[in-house]
Amino acid sequence: MESIEPFERLGLALAIGAIVGVERHWRERDEGGGKRTAGIRTFMITGMLGGVSGLIEQMLSAPVTRHGLVTIAMFVTFSVIFALYQYRESGAEGNFSVTSVITAMTTFALGALAVVGNAPLAAAGGVALVAILASREILHRFVRNLSWDELRSAIVFLAMAVIVLPILPTAPVGPFGGISPSGTWLLVVLLAGISFLGYVAVKAFGQVQGELVAGAINGLVSSTAMAVTNARLSATGQSAILLVAGAMAANAVSYLKVLLYVAILAPSIAERLGPALIAASFLMIGFSFVFIKNDTIKHTESHTRNPFELFAILKTALLLVVVGFLARAAATWFGKSGLLVVSTLSGLADVDAITVTIAGILDTIGTEFAATALGTAVIANTVAKMTYALILGDRAYSGRFILVSIAAIIGGIFMFETTPMMEWLVMEGLPK
Template structure:
C-alpha cells in the first residue's frame, strides 16, 4: 500500500472514531472531566488504534496460517481493557449497559477494515453504527410498546420472505406467459410488508405523520397495494381520513415514479406526459395533506391489533394476480394493433410494466401515441385503485378516495389536452 493511501485509510479510521465518539460524548456531556470511561477522544484513539493494528499487520511477513494474529491480539487486549474500565464505571453508577463497550469494539474493528479492507464499507459501517446509537430513544419506545401479536407477525413475515420465497420456482406456469410462483409469492410478501411497514411507521412517528410517511414510501413500491391495504383497515374502525391520506400520498409518489421512469427511458414521452403527471401528483398530495389535517384522531388501539392478517393479504394478492393474468391474455389476443386496449388493461394491475414496455417501443409508435397509451394506463390504474377502495373499504374511505382520484384525473386530462393548444398558439403568434 502506498504511503498516501495509508494516510488516507488511517484518517478514515480516525474519522469513524470521531463520529462515534461525538454521539457517545454527547450522551454523557454533563459528566465532569475524568468521570466518563470514553468520550470523543477515546473513540478517536480507538478507531486510530484499529487502523494502526491493520498497518502493523501489513508490515509483518508471517505465514498465511498466522495472518491476522496481530489484529486479533490487539482487538482482544483493547476489548478486555475497555470492558474493565467500563465495568468499574458501571459499578459506581449502577448502570449496566454494555452499549459503549460494544460500540468501542465495533469502532476498533471498523478502523481495521478501513485499512485492510473496503474503505467505503468501513465508512458506511461507521455511519450505520452512529445511526443505531442515536436511535436509542425511538427503538426503546418501540420495543416497550411491542406486543406478542406484533412480534409474531414480524416472525411470520420473515419466514415468508427468507424461507419460503427462495425455494419457489421462477418458471411461469400456465398459458399466456403463465404465472410465476416466485413472482406471485413476492407479491404476497410485498403486501404483507407494506401493511407491516405502515404499522411500524404509525407507531414510530405518530398516527398522522405515520400514515403519510408509510404512504409516501410505499408509493415507490405499490400504490395499489397500499390503497387496498388501507381499504381493508378502514373496516376495522381506524380513521378513514388518515388512511385515505396515506393512500393518496402513495398515489402522488406513484405518478412521480412513472415520470422518473420516462425521464430515464423515454424523454420524449416524459416531455409530453410529464406536466399531466405532475398536476395529478400535486392534486393527490394536496388532498393527502387536507385529509390529514381535517382528521381528529382518537388514540389508536395498536397494541392489540395484528399488523397484518395473512389470509386477507393472500386474498388480495390473488385478486391482483388474476387482473394481471387477464391483462397478459388480452395482449396475446389483440397483439400490437390493440396496444391502447392492452395498455388500459395492463394499467388495471400494474403501471410499472407497461411504462417500461411503451418506453421500449417509442420509435415504432411515436411519442404522441405512446403518451396517449401510457396516459390510458395511468387512468386505468387510478380507476382500478378507486374501485378497490369503494369495494373493499368503508363508505368514508371510498368516498374520500373517489374525490381525490377524480380531481387528480380531471387535472391531468385538462393539462394533457391544453398543452398542444398552447404549443399551437405559441407557434402561430411568436415571430419566426
Template sequence: MEDLELFRRMALAIAIGAVVGVERHWREREEREGQRTAGIRTFTLIGMFGGAAGLIEYHLSDGPGASGIVLSSFFAMLTGAFAVFQYRESVAEGRHSVTSVVAAMLVFALGALAILGDMALASAGGVVLLAILASREFLHRLMRRLSWLELRSAVILLALTFVLLPILPDEPIGPFGGISPTRILVLVIILASISFCGYVAVRLLGSSRGELVAGLVGGIVSSTAVTITNARRSGSADTASAAVTAGAVGAGAISFFRTAILVATLAPALTAGLLPALLGGGAAMIGYAALLTRRGAGEHAEQQQKNPFDLDAVVKMALLLVGVAFMAQAASRIFGEAGLIAVSALSGLADVDAATVTVAGMQNAISAEIAALAIGAALVSNMIAKAIYASFLGSARFRRHIWLATLLALAVAALCHVGARLV
C-alpha cells in the same frame, strides 16, 4: 503497500477510535479524572492498538504460521484487560453493562480492518458503531414503546424479505409467460411493507397526517396496493375513515407523478401530449387528499392501529394482483401488437409502470399518438380498477370519496390535455 498508504490506513484506525471515544467520554463527562474506565484517549489508543496489530500482522504474514497469531493475541489481551477494569467499575457503581467492552473490541477489530482490509468498510463500520452508541436513549425509548404485535410483524417481514425471497425460484411457471413465485412474494412484501409503514407513520404523526404520508410513500411503490390495503381498513370501527381515504387518494396522485417522470425520462417525445394531463390529474388528487386530511383531523380523534398487517389478507390481495397481471399477459399474447391499447388497458388493471415502460420502448415503432393513447389507457384503466377495488373492499364512505377523486382527476387531466393540444 506503500508507506503513504500505510500512514493513511493507520490514521483511519486512530480516527475510528477517536470518534467512538468522543461519544464514550461525553456520556461520562461529569465524572472526575480516574472515575471512568475509558474515554476519548483510551478509545483512540485502542484504535491505534488495532492498527498496530494489523501492521505487525501485515509485515509477518509472509512467515510460516504467522497469520492471525498477532491479531488474536493482541485482541485477547485487550479484551481481558478491558473487561477487568469494566467489571471493577460496574461493581463500584452497582450497574450492569458490557457496552463499553464490546465497543472496545469493535474499535480494535475495525482498526485492524483499516490496515489489512477495505478502508471504506472500516470507516463505514466506525460510523455505524458511533451511531448505535449515540442512539442509546432513542433505542431504549423505542423498546419501551414497542408492542409484541409490532415486533412479530417486523420479524415476519424481515423473514419474508431476507430468508424466503432469496430461495424462491424466479422463473415463471405456467402458460402465457407464466407466474413467477418470486413476483408473488414480492407483492406480499410490498403490501405488508405499506401496511407496516402506514402503522409507523400513524404512530409518529397521528391518524390524519400519518395516513396521508404513508399513502404518499406507499404510492411510490404501488398505488394499487395502497388502495387495496386502505380499503380493507376503512370498514374497521377503530380506523379514521377520512384519514385512510386521504392516504389512498394521495397514493393515486403519486401514480400520476410517477408516470409523468417515466414519460419524461424514457419517452421525451411524448411529454408535450401527456405531461400537462398527468401533472393536472396528480395535482387534483393531491388537493382532494389534503381536504380529506383536514376533515379527518377535525372529525376523528387520534387512532392507533391494532396490528401492523394481517398476513392472510396480504397474501390474498397479492394473489389477486398476480391474477390480474396474468390475465393481462394472456391478453397481450392473444392480441399481439395490434391490440396494444387493449393490452395496455388490461395491464393497467394491476400496474401502470409496466405498460408505460413497454410503450416507451416501442416509441420508434409506433406513432406518438398511439403511444400516448396506450399510456393514457393504462393510467385510466388503473384509476378505474382502483375505484372498483375500493367498491368491493372498502366502506361506503371510502368508495364514494375514491370515485369522486378519480373522476375529478380524470376530468382535470382531460381538460389539461385538451388545453395543451389547443395551445
C-alpha cells in the same frame, strides 16, 4: 505498502479510537480522574494498539502472518485486562453494562482492520460504532414504546423478504407467460411493507398527517396496493376520510411518476400527455386536503391496529395476481395489433410496465397514438382501483374514492383533448 501508507493507516486507527473515545468520555465527563475505566485517551490508545498489532503482523514471517497469531494474542490479552478493570468499576457502581467492553474490543479490531485490511471499511465501521453508541437514548425509548404486535410484524416481514423470497424460483409457471412464484411473493412482500409503512407513518406523524405521508411514499412504489390496503382498512372501521385522502395522495404521486418515466424515456409523450396527468394529480391532491380540512372527527391513535394482517394480504395479492394473469391472457389473444386493448388490460394491474413498453415502441406508433394508449392504461388502472374500493372498502370510503377518481379522469381527459387546441391558439397568436 508505500513508505507513507503505514503512517496514514495507523493515523486512521488512532482517529477511530479518538471518535469512539470522545463519545465514551462524554458520558462519564463528570467523573474525576481515576474514576473511570476508559476515556478518550484509553480508546485512542486502543485503536492505535489494534493498528500496531497489524503492523507487527506484516513485519513478521509468513506463517505467523498467515494465521494472525500476534493480533489474536494481543486482542485476547487486551480484552481480558480491559474486562477485569471494567468488572471492578461495575462492581463499585452497581452497573452491569458490558457496552464499554464490547466497544473497546470493536475499537481494537477496527484499528487492526485499518492497517492490514480495508481502510474505508474500517472508517465506516468506526462511524457506525459511534452512531450506535450515541443513539442509546433513542434506541432505548424505541424499545420501551415497541409493542409485541409491532415486533412480531417486523420479524414476519423480514422472514418473508429475506428468507422466503430469495429461495423461490423466478421462472414463470403456466400458460400466457406464466406466473413467477418469486414475482408473486414479491407482491405479497410489497403489500406487507406498504401496510407496515403506513402503520409507522401514522404512529410517527399522527393519524391525519401520517396517512398523507404514507400515501405519498407508497405512490412511488404501488398506488394500486395502497388503494387496496386502505380499502381493506376502511372495512375494519378506521376513518374512511383519512384513508381516502391517503389513497388519493398515492394516486396523484403515481400519475406524476408516470410523467417522470415518459419524460426520461420519451419526452414527446410527456409533452402531449403531461398536462392531463398534472391536472388529474392536482385534482386528487386538492380533494385530499379538502377531506382532511373538513374532517371534524377527533382521531386518537389506535392501539389495536395490526401493522399488517398476513391472511388479508395474501388474499389481496392473489386477487391482483389473477387480474394480471387475465390481462396477459387477453393480450395474447388480441395480439400486437390490439395495443389499446392490451394497454387497458395491462393498466388493470400495473401502469409501469406498459409505460416502458409504449415508450420503447414510440417510433413505430407515433406520439399521438402512444399518448392515447398510455392515457388509456392510466384510466384503466384508476378504474381498477375504483373497483377494488367498491369490493373491499366500506360505503363511505368507496363513495368518496370513486367520486374523486371520476373527477380526476374527467379533468385529465378534458386537458388531453384541449391541449392541442390551446397550443394551436398560442401558435396562431404569435406574431408572423
